[in-house]
Amino acid sequence: MIRAERAADGDYRIVTLDRPAARNALTPADLDALAAAVAEADEPVVLLRGAGSAFCAGADLDVVADLDDPAAFAAHGQRVASTIESADPVVLAGVDGAARGGGVELALACDLRVATPAATFAETGVALGLFGAWGGTARLPRVVGEGAALDIACSARILDAETALNLGLVSRVVADPETVAREVADNDHDAVAAVRRLVRAGSRGESAEATERAEREAFARLHAEQFGDGDRGR
Structure with missing residues (x-):
């Protein structure tokens, strides 16, 4: 189930797994609902979070075990990650x-x-004889570098928040992610x-x-919007 709601105290949308x-x-079905919740947002910022004690465990393993077309399922996840990455907010x-x-891969598709x-x-995934196939093999090395990406992906080791911060997988460790959502939404x-x-264009080469x-x-364009042609030369 995916819940989407506008924050009561800021100009941002909260999308909850x-x-x-x-x-x-x-x-x-959750993947489709997630893509829609992000793509349909008219707020300038979307905060993606998980309910309860986890952010996201990835793909439902009961679904994965019964897949008739694994490549199609991977393509489905890739499309959703691309929707998140290319969304307007x-x-x-x-x-x-x-x-x-897949929870890591969805996070990698986010801007922050x-x-x-x-x-x-x-x-x-490698511990189960699989690997993440929602675009993570391309996004992870862009974020943390090839060496760290191979270490993370091939070892299946668990990173705590400080290690993730040191590797650049996350930009901050905070008590409440909503404070960052509000901070971004408060700007122009x-x-x-x-x-x-x-920044996205540059990072894609x-x-x-x-x-x-x-x-x-x-x-x-932004200068014209802020100051107007008539204010030039002041």
């Missing part, structure tokens, strides 16, 4: 408790990842969106020339 008894493991993963397998002191991360929404698009041109154009 709400299957606490299953550690918020995701079925195909800034998407923040607030990891409180365990993130495992913050952890509480209780957060842990692991790519445990157009400026934040522009910076997010530019767009040429420096193309990125710098887009940066100039975005800066000029």
Whole structure:
């Protein structure tokens, strides 16, 4: 089950993975509902979090065991992760408790990842004879570097919040991820969106020339919106 609601005290949407008894493991229906909850958000920021004591245990293993078309299931998860990555709002993963397998991959698709002191991360698929196939093999090395990514993915070791912070898997360790969602949402929404698009483009390997041109154009557009043509030269 996926719950989506506008925050009572800020301009952001909270999307909650709400299957606490299953550690918020995701079925195909949950994946579809998650993609819709993010894609349909009209708030400038979306906070993705899990109910109960876990963030997300990844794919529901009962579903995985009975798959008739494993490649199609992997493609399904990849599409959802891509939807999160390309969504208009800034998407923040607030990891409180365990993130495992697909849960890590969904967090990697988000723009920002913050952890509480209780957060842990692991790519445990190799222990089960599988591996995460929702885009994590591409996103993890972009975030933490190839060496650390191979260590995480091949060892199945569990990272605590401080280790995740030191590796760059998360940007902060905070008591409440909502404080970061509010912090981002309190800034100018157009400026934040522009910076997010530019950073994303650069990290995906767009040429420096193309990125710098887009940066100039975005800066000029925002400047015109803030100051107007008539205020030039003041």
